[in-house]
Amino acid sequence: MFSLEGITNSIQNWLYQTFEPWFALTMECLIVILLAISLFAILGLVLVLMERKVAAHIQIRLGPNRVGPGGMFQTVADTIKLLMKEGLTPDAADKFLFNLAPFVVMIVAMLLLAPIAFAKGFQIWDINIGVLFISAVSSLSVIGILMAGWASNNKYSLLGAMRSGAQIVSYELSAGLSVLSIVVLTGSLRLSDIIASQENGWWLLKGHIPVIISFVIFLIAVTAETNRAPFDMAEAESELTAGFHTEYSGMRFALFFLAEYINIFIVCAIGATLFLGGWMPFHIGHWDGFNHIMDFIPSSIWFMGKTFFLIFLIMWFRWTFPRLRIDQLLELEWKYLLPISLFNLVLVTVMAIMGWHF
Secondary structure, eight states: OSSSSHHHHHHHHHHHHHHHHHHHHHHHHHHHHHHHHHHHHHHHHHHHHOOOOOOOOTTOOOOOOOSSSSGGHHHHHHHHHOOOOOOOOOTTSOHHHHHHHHHHHHHHHHTTTTTTEETTTTTTTOOHHHHHHHHHHHHHHHHHHHHHHHHHHOOHHHHHHHHHHHHHHHHHHHHHHHHHHHHHHHHOOOHHHHHHTTSSHHHHHHHHHHHHHHHHHHHHHHHTTOOOSSOGGGHHHHHHHHHHHHTTTTHHHHHHHHHHHHHHHHHHHHHHHHHHTOOOOOOOOTHHHHHHHHTOOOHHHHHHHHHHHHHHHHHHTTSSSOOOOHHHHHHIIIIHHHHHHHHHHHHHHHHHHHHHHO
16 A cells, blocks of 8 residues: 655665764654644645635525636635735734634644544654543643633623533533444554454445544534534624634734634544544455555555545534524533434444444
8 A cells, every 4th residue: 555654764764874863853743843834834725725615505605706717826825815914913802812712723733633644654653642642632722712702801702612612612512422332343542453453344335323423522522612603602693703713813813713614624634533443444344355456556645535525514514503602502511412423432432342333
């Protein structure tokens, strides 16, 4: 199978043969940082354009079609506009926390990239508690949101931040329980082990109905965690203007805007890794001929294809379902999703103990 493992190994070998170990390690870290920043910039441009095109297609209209061929450079023009905008800080705001909040949100997003395997052998950090690391670090993003809402000294920003905090903390429970169902079936928290366990079939296909239920709950929960419609009460334009980032402008607003799309990519990458095999090709049991043909497709293509399919689903939700009220949003989690997730986790545990999965 073609993979990026050879490229990463050759770069590492060259660095350690050419330089001292401490300097080679420093160079590796700098390369990873530059790649992460480049990935963020490219994903921001691509996902915003994809959002507009998906929305236009669903609403039967053209979407961006002026700047560049097919509107391809519209997001580039928007980025240049944001770079040129003046960043304003309200007089009564807590200036230190106001300026720090967007960086907290972006740093959390960058940390979440570490355990994700983008292709075979192409992973920043294969930590043995990868799933726990993702669950713990993703919880920190709410700190940046609450910080932005409170430091803005704006009632709409504070209300949006409080809504977002309640929403994220609530839906993390269902998302975590859905992830635990795969951990129970795999017997490991390491993402590489979870991917390897799907060599003879993705968990979504070989885990029966309980895993399908976990997958559906995971999709709903991460849509709410990323403040996406129909769960975007934290940014409800009709009543809160823009929610927790109402007072932000210029590049600080751009960081919040970019973090939202990066978080969508990250949660979809995690969903693709846990339920759809990550970079693992589509294999069926002992069908060696079919599996061999699937192996010709590069692992990075498999990973990106699955991830962008889930991103498309989340974008589809936005233009299909009406926005929920805040009481409906919390009622859905505490009265329905959480009890179903708890009962489903028991079913998955029994299924794993009895060996009833394929």
